[in-house]
Amino acid sequence: MPARTLATLLADPGAALLLNRNAWTGVLAAARAEQLIGTLAMRLDGLALPQRVAAVLGDARATALEGRRQALWEAEMARRALAGVVEPVILLKGTAFAAAGLDAGQGRSIGDLDILVPRQRLSQAEAALIDAGWMWVKPDPYDDAYYRKWMHELPPLIHPERDRMIDVHHTILPLTARMKPDAARLIARAVPLGGGLAVLSPADMVVHAAIHLFGDGDLSGGLRNLWDIDRLLREFAEGDEAFWPTLWAFAADHEAQRVVARALRLAHVLFATPVPEMWTRAGAADAWYLQRLLARDGWGRETRPATRLAFYVRSHWLRMPPAMLARHLWIKWRMNRDGRPPPQQEGQ
Amino acid sequence: MRYVLGVRIGPVTFRIGSDWQGPIAQLRTLYRDYPRDDGVPDFSVRLTPRRPWRRWIRPAVMIEGDFVIPDAAPLPLDQGVLAAEMGMNLQMALGQRRFLLLHAAAVERNGRAIVLTGESGAGKSTLAALLQTRGWRLMADEFVLLDPASGLVHPFPRPVSLKNSAIDVVAEELTGAHWGPLMRDTPKGAIRHLVPAADALAAAERPARPVLLLFPRFGLPADQRGVGAGEAFVRLTQASTNYVVLGERGFTALTRFVGDVTRVAIDYPDADAAAAMIEKLW
């Protein structure tokens, strides 16, 4: 099972020395599909690997370094654009890991730039970004209205010259979701990095990663998000006894205890993440989640499409009350039938 | 996947998997003279039905792989070879990191290479194929691989994709060449793949020093003009799918390349005229 082998290699790079040729082919395909190839390359750097495996991973490492450079530059350009409007700029997800020099950022593929701004500054931030050359991506008025009314972020903006997107969040889940993250606390507890940038506090960062993993999207790309959580937990808990109680208290602030607990349990099972004992026992649905997280074959294809559909519906269920879900899916369905593109899913 | 072909083309290895036997059988024939490769591949390509039952009912081939673009249009099953070729191009365009890719053709003699670039339809594939009968080894038709470390051009002797009238023009001159199946109704008209000559395949891993960069345009009276290094640089960044992702390696490789080669735009009415101009320039 290539995805399971991938998880093993990430947690225990030494196991790479035991892999045969067929296993490598499958692991590399699964790692590419899960956007974990750069991470794997960094983890296995320096090991005596078969020459062709080393070549593929060497390319992945170079790619990850370029991606990191571009992501950090995008953060710097956002900082310049927002100077005087939002200071410091709070980075989220991959860019935050890279900017803060965290293990979770090592080799990680980074997509759009995600930033968090206070809700009352949202329109000013939007105006400042547009003034600095960003543009709306979405031409569709329904989508635009939907985003503005219900989502936790502005409709995505793109900088056409650099071809990079920015997601400006004012909280970390849609307003319709059942969990209620406390954006004001996230912002108040953010940690400045210097240079006009900041990241969430360690415990909030883990809570956000857990919410992102389970509460946002259909769990595709979930293996990478769970790996983020493993890295964050190891790095933050090391030598800080107060970390676990703080994490639990912050999870409560955001009504996110369930997803945080599940993330901890799954990380422990899959990556042997050291967690307090109460999270080492499997929960009811954990096996189902694991199956979904590891659903990749040796060609990088998703397996178990039925599970995938269930997760897609479920992720909308989590984010919206049922009547609104029906309306949303119906409009999406109509748009598909009319041959127009459906609204884009959120970036991973 | 049910049917698999592993093949090496110059310095790059591919694994092509298919849910149907047909495309793989055709590929085996097309790639008859290329080395088979069952090691860990650089890239995987998958030819799959859009839905499981579409394997049998109105079968349409989806092009997938390690690197994909959303909304790639499927092709009918009898164009499976084209789907595989497009899939391999896609892997190179999006995934290649060892070499700077130039959308160009290249030919070689005495260890020195000529790179021919230009917009699609400028005739560079046809010209590169025909130069084979005029004393040149074909190195590449679609992607020229520039090694950032050495500055050398590496061969990537894929089958040459020829379209419409070019198919007959080349077939007339290259008698005895090995061809893929003729596909009449592709989105780009008729397409047929020409396997490069034996010397091209035998030297598929022998690089060459680039000396001349040509911007050919077919169908015009013979003419030529020098091209500035700055203009050549810009045109090649636009003709490269991985210039940006290579970062400074790409910058260094490309500035060095345009500085080192002679750069000429040529207009030519036919292959003989082009060959004569090239003999003088190089």
Next chain:
Amino acid sequence: MNATRYRAPPASDLSMVLLDELVAIFHRASGITHLVASPVPELLTALAGRWMTLDDIEQEFELIDGDRASLVSIMDGLGVAGLIERA
């Protein structure tokens, strides 16, 4: 209010290669390649790692002849390109 100041990246952050009449610049912080003509390379060299006002720049570049509008438009363009920072 103080006059706007401009700053370019330190010289070590730019790789410049002369290509006939143009200069190709690789900006290491962004990974972006710029193709520019005079006086941009000269301006970037003068501003490398140090803050200058438009008056400072004009003083150092007599060749610009005090054409403030064109200098401002060059600086704006460089700002959008990320090659200079303003404060």
